Structure formats: C-alpha cells, structure tokens
Amino acid sequence: MKPFEYISAKTINEATEVLKVLQSEARIIAGGTDVLIELRRPNAKTPQTIIDITSIDELRGISESNGSIILKPLATHTEIQKSNIIKKYAGLLGEAASVIGAPQIRNRGTVGGNVMNAATCADTVPALVALGADVTLQSVAAARTMPIVDFFIKPYKTQANPDEILTEIKFQKLPRYAKSSFIKLGRRNALSISRLSVATILLYNDAGKIIEARIVPGAALPVWQRVTEAEQILIGEKPSTKLFEAAGKKVSEVMISFTGRRWSTEYKEPVIGALVRRALEKASNYNY
Ligand SMILES: Cc1cc2nc3c(=O)[nH]c(=O)nc-3n(C[C@H](O)[C@H](O)[C@H](O)COP(=O)(O)OP(=O)(O)OC[C@H]3O[C@@H](n4cnc5c(N)ncnc54)[C@H](O)[C@@H]3O)c2cc1C
Numbered sequence: 472m473k474p475f476e477y478i479s480a481k482t483i484n485e486a487t488e489v490l491k492v493l494q495s496e497a498r499i500i501a502g503g504t505d506v507l508i509e510l511r512r513p514n515a516k517t518p519q520t521i522i523d524i525t526s527i528d529e530l531r532g533i534s535e536s537n538g539s540i541i542l543k544p545l546a547t548h549t550e551i552q553k554s555n556i557i558k559k560y561a562g563l564l565g566e567a568a569s570v571i572g573a574p575q576i577r578n579r580g581t582v583g584g585n586v587m588n589a590a591t592c593a594d595t596v597p598a599l600v601a602l603g604a605d606v607t608l609q610s611v612a613a614a615r616t617m618p619i620v621d622f623f624i625k626p627y628k629t630q631a632n633p634d635e636i637l638t639e640i641k642f643q644k645l646p647r648y649a650k651s652s653f654i655k656l657g658r659r660n661a662l663s664i665s666r667l668s669v670a671t672i673l674l675y676n677d678a679g680k681i682i683e684a685r686i687v688p689g690a691a692l693p694v695w696q697r698v699t700e701a702e703q704i705l706i707g708e709k710p711s712t713k714l715f716e717a718a719g720k721k722v723s724e725v726m727i728s729f730t731g732r733r734w735s736t737e738y739k740e741p742v743i744g745a746l747v748r749r750a751l752e753k754a755s756n757y758n759y
Contacts, residue, residue: 472510473517479526483609486522486636491611494633497522501545502579504572505588530583530638533557542604542640544583548595549574551582560644563651563670563754567598570655573662583637586619590664591626597670597689598653600696604642608635616641623694649674652754655689656746665690667743669722669750673705681705686718686751691726691743698722701747715751719744 480486490497498518500506502525509515524530530545533554540560542551551557551568558565571577571585571594585595586606596619604619608631619640622630631637645651651672657663668689676682684705686698701721708714723744727736 472515475517476520477523478520479523481526483527483529483636483638484611486524486527487609487611487634489520489522490634490636493520496520497633499524499587499636501525501581501584502547504576504580505584505590524636535560535644538644539641540644542582542642544581544586544637544640546582548572548577548580548582548585551595552577559647561598561602561642561651562645563601563653563672564595564598566651566653567594567655567668567670570594570653576662582640586622586640587629587631587637589623589627589629591690592664592666592668594653594655594665594668594689596623596695597668597687599640599642601651601670601672601685601687602642602645604640606637607639607641608632609638610634610636614638620696625693645672646674650754650756652750654746654750654753656742667691667739667746669743669746671747671750671754673751673754675755679709681708681710684718686722686747688722688726688743688747691722691739692729698725700725705751710751710755712748712752715748716744718751719747722747 496519499522530543532543533546533556534541535556548568548571552565582595585593599619605616606619606622607616653670655665655668670687672685673681674683684702686701701718704718723740726743
C-alpha cells in the first residue's frame, strides 16, 4: 500500500468539501472491511486521501418516523441484527445482516459500505431492494434521493458521483403481519460470501391467501431487482410446496433470460429455484 493522507471528518460538510476538491483522488472509509482489503492488493490504485467518516455522528443510528425506518449509513451489521425496530418491521434485513461474515466483520462493517461497494454478493442489498428503500446522496451542492433499485448500474458501479456521500437509507415499515425471509448459499456454512441469495416478503389475507409478494434474488441477475413474473404466480394463492416451486422455477427462467446459458447455469438453475422455494417456505413458516 502506498502512503496516503488521512482525514477524520467530523461533519458531512467537512467530508463533502474534501470530495468536492479531490473527487476520485479521495476515498471514503467507514468500517474498512472492503476498502482495506482492496487497497492491500498489489495493483490497487491508492487514493491521495482517505476520508474516515466514522466520527460523523449525523451518519449513525437506526430510527423510525411516520411509518418509515431511517437507517444511517454507519449502522453496523451487528446494530441492524440486534435492532428491535428492524426485528419488528423489517425482519429480512436483520436476517441478512446476521449472516454477513463473522462477528468481527459485522461489528465493523456498515450498511452504507455494503451498499456503496455494490458487490454482487452484498447481503443487505436484496433485502433493501425488497423493502423498496430509497437512498440519499449528499454533495456540497445538493442532496438527491432515488430508489435503491435504480442506484446500481452494474456490480461495483453505482449512480453515486465522486463528490457524493451516502447519508441515508429509508424505507416504509412492513406491516406487523408481513412475513419475510433472507437466505443465502455460500461455499461453506460460516464466514462465506453469497454465491446466491434470496430476499422475500409475503403478505397474507385473513383467508390465508397471498395478497402481496416480493422476491429479490442476489448474485443471480445483472443488478438487483424484484422478479415480478414469479411474484404474480403467488398472488391469490394459498402456500404450498408446488406453488413455491413454481415461483422458484420462474426465477431461474428469468435469470437465464438475462444471463444466457453459461458454465455455471447447470448449477445455478436448480439451486436458485430451490433457494426461492426455501425462502418462501421460511417466510411463511410453511410446514413442508
Ligand atoms: C472476511 C470478510 C467477510 C465478508 N463477508 C461478507 C458477507 O458475508 N456478506 C457481505 O455482504 N459482505 C461481506 N464482506 C464485505 C464487507 O464486510 C461489507 O461489504 C461491509 O458492509 C462493508 O462495509 P464497510 O463499512 O467496512 O465499508 P468500507 O470498506 O469502509 O467501504 C466500502 C465502500 O463503500 C464506500 N463508502 C462507505 N461508506 C460510504 C458512505 N457513507 N458514502 C459513500 N461511500 C461510502 C467506500 O469508499 C468504499 O468504496 C466481507 C468482508 C470480509 C473482509
């Protein structure tokens, strides 16, 4: 790693003022669990300045307001996992945070870093897309908010400009009766990044029929998005293994329509289908 200047910003304004001048020559660091690994690579481009944002209090916290949950980017995965607000109103996000890395990574790694890094395997992202979150970016000149589903251009590439900092992630609380789940498949059970993952949300009516469904696979499509073709299969139906299998099959078909058939399809095609079925079963506590 080559030498660089280190700045510990105390306010959002202080950080964005430096970004305004240095643009891509500066790099923000939060928990550092992605940045430091990247900078230690032999051919990594070392920025002129690293801006540490962990002392900016305005960027901390998880709160609720007027039916929404406001997640500040420095919320760590451990904080999200333990948050009662998240447990009550966004269970799938807590589940996603709880399976990231190991305790040490969850204690340091932040949701803001996970979103901004935009790795295919980022575990909080499918959950945030399913929740319909908005992200807010701030520069010296202005703040702008956009749906997270529009934020990602491709893996590791977002709509954020070099002079912008992520300041907020906001989404509507799920109704208390909503059922949700997040599951991931890695190469091993512990400390493993996602090969594939699935976030689901289901709303049932009093008759036990599904009235709303959201399914977002991770690491399966070019960018994260809901698979509405599969969601539609569930609407108006009662849960069953057959139904959930049909939704899973539709997700694999949609995946292949994007990616074409390649060397990994033989594996991914049945596996994403099975993961979707399992995620839907988990969300519904369905006894299969
Ligand atoms: C051993 C190990 C295991 C891991 N396992 C998983 C896993 O299972 N699942 C998973 O999803 N990830 C995993 N990760 C990746 C990483 O821990 C997460 O992506 C984490 O959330 C990154 O957060 P951070 O605060 O450490 O980000 P940093 O490394 O500090 O930053 C990541 C990127 O985001 C930018 N950034 C950070 N905050 C902001 C902000 N507010 N505004 C603008 N830009 C910002 C940085 O400039 C950088 O480009 C793992 C990492 C390691 C080292």
